[in-house]
Amino acid sequence: MTDARKPFLRLDNGEELPIKPRGYQLMSRPMLNRGTAFTHEERTALGLTGLLPPGSNTLEMQVRRVYAQYQSQGDDLSKNVFLTQMRDRNEVLFYRLLSEHLEEMLPIVYTPTIGQAIELYSDWYSRPRGVYLSIDRPEEMEDSLSNYGLDADEVDLVVVTDSEGILGIGDQGVGGIAITTGKLAVYTAAAGIHPRRSIPIVLDVGTDNLRLLNNDNYLGERHARVRGERYDEFIDRFVQVVSRMFPGALLHWEDFAADNAHRILAKYRGEHCTFNDDIQGTAAVVLAAALAGVQRIGSRMADQRIVVYGAGSAGVGIAEAMRDVMVSEGLSREEANRRFWCLGSRGLITQGMGSRVRDFQEPYARPDDEVIGWASTGNRIGLLDVVQRVQPTILIGTSAQAGAFTQEVVTEMAKHTARPIIMPLSNPTPRAEAKPVDIVSWTDGRALIATGSPFAPVRHGDVVHYIAQANNALVFPGLGLGVSVSKASRVSDRMIEASARAVADMAQDREPGAPLLPSVDQLRTVSAAVALAVCKAAAKEDLARVELTDPVQQVFAQMWQPTYAKIVL
Incomplete structure (x- = not known):
């Protein structure tokens, strides 16, 4: 007696899914189509006989072929289109290729x-x-x-x-x-x-x-x-x-x-x-870089003086995440807010700006009597004015203003702190507030740097400085995985902080020139570590809606692998 369910896919978790479409209809389904990887027997059972070249390939052979095709594309946009079209044909092959070349292809997709x-x-x-x-x-x-x-x-x-x-x-x-x-x-x-x-x-x-x-x-x-x-x-x-x-x-x-x-x-x-x-993803990855930098110099977040240049959603989100860590280290919320100086399009945000200060910026507006005489020209208190007065230990750029971190700004900051932490985070690359090669030169190699876009390593003297990319991809995939595994009822600030600490903990190399963050080619491992930290934080706050009996195994089991599932005929 024949099994009416056959043919079907048998997934790694034992689940069996019937394969209903046939022929060209099946090949139009990106999650079912595997092109030349269908065997002769599978082609016969699924109505594909004569619809594909007679030769059969493994997934590994297909990856090699499409990677060569990818490399032949003339520019980055053409590569993006090529990958998009492949995703629409065969999702398993697309994700296998992407996962094997993630650092190279992430800026493309x-x-x-x-x-x-x-x-x-x-x-x-x-x-x-x-x-x-x-x-x-x-x-x-x-x-x-x-x-x-x-x-x-x-x-x-x-x-x-x-x-x-x-x-x-x-x-x-x-x-x-x-x-x-x-x-x-x-x-x-x-x-x-x-x-x-x-x-x-x-x-x-x-x-x-x-x-x-x-x-x-x-x-x-x-x-x-x-x-x-x-x-x-x-x-x-x-x-x-x-x-x-x-x-x-x-x-x-x-x-x-x-x-x-x-x-x-x-x-x-x-x-x-x-x-x-x-707001939260950007904040978490920048917090991770800041935590790694602060740990490297033997300090703590509560002792930092932080200037945020570009107090929009991302900039203020970063400030909020750092402030919460300062509070966990013993400061009151008001004391922690006073550790930040935030600049918008009109310069340093002050209480006297009134309605021009957005609601989410208000906690960081400086008292007017505090900043009397700060403006070097007119009434606008600019970045250099703030750096001269505040002598910050951390400088963050989310302004999309290319070159805003000038040599004068950076050298002024470096006069007053041995290891300045400087993060020009604006994307894309032409909008970065400064180039790492300049920051390294202007600080004589003392700066700890994280950027929003990828930059090549910088040699200064005998040391090669590897530039950390504060890419949200270090946080949000693992956060989503952790929420999925724990079935969290909401995303809390502690879960965000846990994700940042997990990323920072993976950047423990203290050698001269070592980056503040793990590299993108470690994303799969980083995401698993973030997910585990998020699950534990969710459970600790009673936000997890499933019992985390073996969180390591539960996280690992939830991570889909881009392989062709077994077809049972």
Whole structure:
């Protein structure tokens, strides 16, 4: 008697999934298609006879072939398109290739190259991936999410953007869907989040980008960006629908404008399992670099004087994460806030600026009587003015102003601290506040450096300085994995801090020139360590909704491996 279930996939966990599509229909399913890796017997059973060349390859052979094809692409954007098309054909092969060349390919599938792909999204549109929710048709929200084909217990992660603050290139309308798919590619390659247990979503609320509105090919809603009460109602409806339909999922907010990002996170984080990578992920990886630097010089966070140049969502998020560590080290919240000097577009943020100070910046506004006489020209207190007065130990750049950390600023800082910690974090590379080669030279090799973009090592005298990249990918994949394993009911500040400490603990090399952070080629191991730390923190705060009897094994078992599952005929 034949088994009516056959043929089926037998997964590593023993689960058996029937294979229903046949022929070309099967090869159009990226998670089922394995192209030339189908054996002759499998081709016969699955209606593929004659539809593929007769030769059969292993997955390893396929990886070698597609890597050679990848290397032949003329530029980074062409490489991005090549990988996107491969992902649409064969997801296992895509993730196997990406995982084996992660350090090389991460800048291609994610920042900075993905920014070019997003700008060209409507012109180069080929195949939809994700869910598109329009503010003009909010009543379609549930149907749209249902049409993605996943049940309530089949979603671990939802990544969503409204596309207003994309990667330093601003409002990109419906093209922002590509940032969510790129983010999910990193989640999978770095932490083994299963590619079919996540949903990428764009909230199309219009766009203020006139280039898009005047482009005949533009595929989004063709009107100005909706704001105010109608926008808030749309966001609230979205949160409630997602929470009801996918109650076990982490809701990841991506590339919202600063005001909305802080406001949305503050509103929902206490009741929902939600996370903003631009605020919390950036903060965690920079905190990790700062912790590693402070440990290297034998100090502690509570003793630092920190200048943040660029007090937007990322900059203030970093300050908040560092402040929380200072509080855990014994300072009051008010005392910890006084350890920060934050600068925005109008210079040092002070209480006298009134309504020009955003809500999330207020805790760091300096008293006016404290800064009398600080401005060297006019009424604006600039970066050099602050560095001269404060004599900071840590300087952080999130301003997107290239060259803002001038030689005068850096040398002034280095006069007053033996090992200045300097982090020009703005992306992409041309927007960095300073180049590591200059910082090393200006400080005679004494600076401890982390950057937002990747930079080559710098030789100074007999020492080669390896530059740490404060890449959010060191944190957010492991955080998502930890939440998935523990089924955490929400993401707490302690879980964020735990993720940062886990990353910092992996950068223990004290040799001269050693980087402050682990390298991207260690992402799989880093993500596992972060996930384990997050699970333990969630359990300690009674936020875990499953019993963590063997957290190491539970984390390892949850990490999907890009291999072809066994086909049982």
